[in-house]
Amino acid sequence: MVLGKAYTLSLVTAFDPARLTLPPEDRALSPHTGWTRAHWAAVADHLLLSLRPFFTSTRSQVRLPGPVSSSGADSDGLEGFARSFLLFAFRLAGERGADPHGFLDGYRDGLVAGTDPRNPERWVLPAEQAQAEVEAASIALGLQLTRPWLWDSLDDEARQRVVDWLALNPVGWYPDNNWLWFRITVETFLASVGGPHDPARIAADLARIEDYYQGDGWWADGALRNYDYYCGWAMHLYPLLWAGSEGSTAFGSASLAPVFRARLADFLDDFTALIGADGMPVLQGRSLIYRFATAAPLWMGALSGASRQSPGLLRRAASGELRAFLERGAVDARGLLTMGLYGEWPAMAQTYSGAGSPYWASKGFLGLLLPADHPVWTAVEEPLPIEQGDVRRVIRPAGWLVSGTAADGIVRVINHGSDHALEGDRTGDSALYGRFGYSSVTLPPLTGDAIDDPADSMVGAVDAAGRSTHRTGFARGAIGDDGGAAYAVSVADAHWVDSSVDGPAYDHGAGRTGRVTDGPLLATASVVRGSWEVRATRRLPRVGTVADPLPVRVSGWPLTDDAEAVTETGHGMVAIQADGLRSELRALPGIGGGEIAASVRTETGVSPIGRITAIPRLEFAEVAEGDVVVAAVRLGRGAEEAPSSRVVVTRDDVAILQVTWPDGALSTVRIG
Structure with missing residues (x-):
């Protein structure tokens, strides 16, 4: 079903109301969507709580029902853990360590167990399955964001195991596309904790990625004419998160950060014009099962201060996208993100996609890193370009x-x-x-x-x-x-x-x-x-x-x-x-x-x-x-x-x- 300007579906069509409670809409603060930071937090918590029945016994994998990808079930289990770990990291860091649902203990246990080579449910190694290189970046990024509450709480043995597993990932073959940012993210985190890393390789990857930049804020996803949402949820997301991370200054982030911010500002001028009045973005390009991950560059504009768009417009755009997908059935009655676009439709996926893949939608919750008093949450929503x-x-x-x-x-x-x-x-x-x-x-x-x-x-x-x-x-x-x-x-x-x-x-x-x-x-x-x-x-x-x-x-x-x-x-x-x-x-x-x-x-x-x-x-x-x-x-x-x-x-x-x-x-x- 295609919706017009008015939101006409009740959230009960997408959610089990017994499991999700949303706060009342605030049409004074958010006249276009009615949604506030509390709505985003409620949806994030619902997604994380709904995953609990699908953790394996050692908490190291999240094995979700659905088709198995070409990478295999163990890789899919790691994917479910790593991508939801990213959502948990945004939530925990944004609340400055407050954790009323007790997510921290479970993810800490899974992190320790997944990197234990003696554990039958250990994480796959990159030599066994290259998909581990992707998920390693989410692990490293999540550890970076939650360092005071998670990394600093690990004992020396556990830290070493995590370092050992992460260090296996940068040395393998990487596709000539956004994957290079995964390697940079992992190596920079390793450098920040005294782990093995290769400065020359980081420099080479940064130089190669620069070749993908095509001007006016737009990156191709690699050497081909690949223009799609990877420009926003990868090529603009990772650079600025990396530039603000501990240890990145040793690799030139101080001079690169202003460049990345200026490019994001240019991109957002175009990107906000690609969102329909009902909140749906233009449907084009691969990996659309990530759905509201499309909101990631909007939040990055607020997080980095890069956007020329007002905070109220950025939130209106992001909340519009989240609400539009949810109202069309992106989350099922179990509280799970399904393989599909609106509801479940497994044929939507690429062959590399498993049941945990849709949780890269976690990137769309980047805005939860920002506290409740940030202007992106306190400003009154402003209309999208198409509404003006x-x-x-x-x-x-x-x-x-x-x-x-x-x-x-x-x-x-x-x-x-x-x-x-x-x-x-x-x-x-x-x-x-x-x-x-x-x-x-x-x-x-x-x-x-x-x-x-x-x-x-x-x-x-x-x-x-x-x-x-x-x-x-x-x-x-x-x-x-x-x-x-x-x-x-x-x-x-x-x-x-x-x-x-x-x-x-x-x-x-x-x-x-x-x-x-x-x-x-x-x-x-x-x-x-x-x-x-x-x-x-x-x-x-x-x-x-x-x-x-x-x-x-x-x-x-x-x-x-x-x-x-x-x-x-x-x-x-x-x-x-x-x-x-x-x-x-x-x-x-x-x-x-x-x-x-x-x-x-x-x-x-x-x-x-x-x-x-x-x-x-x-x-x-x-x-x-x-x-x-x-x-x-x-x-x-x-x-x-x-x-x-x-x-x-x-x-x-x-x-x-x-x-x-x-x-x-x-x-x-x-x-x-």
């Missing part, structure tokens, strides 16, 4: 155009820069990275035929079997804003991918590999204003070849509900309506393309947000080299007048798209 008026932003590093409309509270991203790949790669599209469109109220089909046949928010050539091409590996083009609309361009060396020949894939967010069949070169320009995108695609010639015309399909926004969508079709147009939303496509004048057929693709059981997903489509029957097909694409509530357009080809064969908006404003962009 329409939003239009260009995020150049990610190749994104952001368009939010205050009338319906929806935020949309039109994507010409992220595909979890490199330019020239020939893999399949990842549903969560490769689409043209993402929003705060929609989600692409994540399973089924759409893996090899991209279904929504796409432009692709169509083969004899009816399958669309993929665009991963596209070349980026111009991006900007002309004052009346935002625009972006990319060129795809389109290709079909049959992933069945490679068998099951290890899913870490990227598209699948397989047998590749060449398709056409397709240059696509998007011009965006309000709820409309005008999407124009030109089939470019390949040097030295003459190609026959072929069908090209343009697809719109996917709508998902538990009931079938209502369909409306006409000449060159198709619209669907579901759960109060409207997704439509309208063919606009182009060059060539042949006959146009309108249809709706319907899938069942392919999305965690509802049972039935419907996608509007237009198919242009005969697109030759040089032809341009144009469609107006919309996601919104109710009907709205569409823009018009025309395509002009210059003497030197340059195609220009001219868009006229309903108020008479004109936007012009070169296609390709």
Whole structure:
């Protein structure tokens, strides 16, 4: 179910009211969400208390019901401990050691037992399973934050065992992405307690991470075009926690901290614009099962003093996200975070995800480190950007155009820069990275035929079997804003991918590999204003070849509900309506393309947000080299007048798209 501006679900749909007691809402302090620090504390305690039945006998693992990850049950048990330990650490440190529920004794016992090599329930070693390297960072960070109450209370033998286990982690292989921050975090903690560490390796990791920075506050998660929520809950979270940690000054944190703060400030200017009026962030990228971990950079803005946003806005954004996910069933009647997005939907997870993985949502509780008298808790909530008026932003590093409309509270991203790949790669599209469109109220089909046949928010050539091409590996083009609309361009060396020949894939967010069949070169320009995108695609010639015309399909926004969508079709147009939303496509004048057929693709059981997903489509029957097909694409509530357009080809064969908006404003962009 998709909610509008008003919160219409009771928390009893997500929680067992006998186990959770929330304080009364405070609409004077929090006019938008009603939530205060006491609400955050109550939810955090509920999550921690609900885990108690799932600790193993020595308290060293949290073994939760659900699917086992590719790393195995022992690794998943460590993951459940380490990620909830982080939540406990925020809670304990924020209360300056007060522990009315007695969490400290249990986590202390588990820490000592987990690092005891004689314990049958000991933690896995990184040589046995690399996932330990991830969880070691949460252990080190939690120890850093709770040092006066936990680390300082351990005897020498216990401390040495913890040091010995942590010291095993930095020496292994690490992926070239946010994992490097895990190693830095562990080694810096070890340095602070006199443990083994390698200053040269820390320096090298810091230098390598700097290569990921793309400007304007945005980090890619590694060397690929991976733009997603890891930018916030990893690449902005760990640097500033590290810079404030004991021992970090020996590795240059004093000079790096101001840089990290300035970058976070830039990022938050964009990030707050990516949250819908109902509190849901734009749904894009891997690891969405971490849910309200998306709030982490908001709290870091308050914790570090980096944000240009007011404390009231930061809290409104964070509380909106937490409440939005909880009201949609993120926590079940047992008090557990499930594998899924709203409620439980195991297919949502990557193969590295186990039942303990969703507890990285703990990062979203970072704000509990701040005391009750901090301005982020005492300031009156202020409206999100989308609640203040329409939003239009260009995020150049990610190749994104952001368009939010205050009338319906929806935020949309039109994507010409992220595909979890490199330019020239020939893999399949990842549903969560490769689409043209993402929003705060929609989600692409994540399973089924759409893996090899991209279904929504796409432009692709169509083969004899009816399958669309993929665009991963596209070349980026111009991006900007002309004052009346935002625009972006990319060129795809389109290709079909049959992933069945490679068998099951290890899913870490990227598209699948397989047998590749060449398709056409397709240059696509998007011009965006309000709820409309005008999407124009030109089939470019390949040097030295003459190609026959072929069908090209343009697809719109996917709508998902538990009931079938209502369909409306006409000449060159198709619209669907579901759960109060409207997704439509309208063919606009182009060059060539042949006959146009309108249809709706319907899938069942392919999305965690509802049972039935419907996608509007237009198919242009005969697109030759040089032809341009144009469609107006919309996601919104109710009907709205569409823009018009025309395509002009210059003497030197340059195609220009001219868009006229309903108020008479004109936007012009070169296609390709």
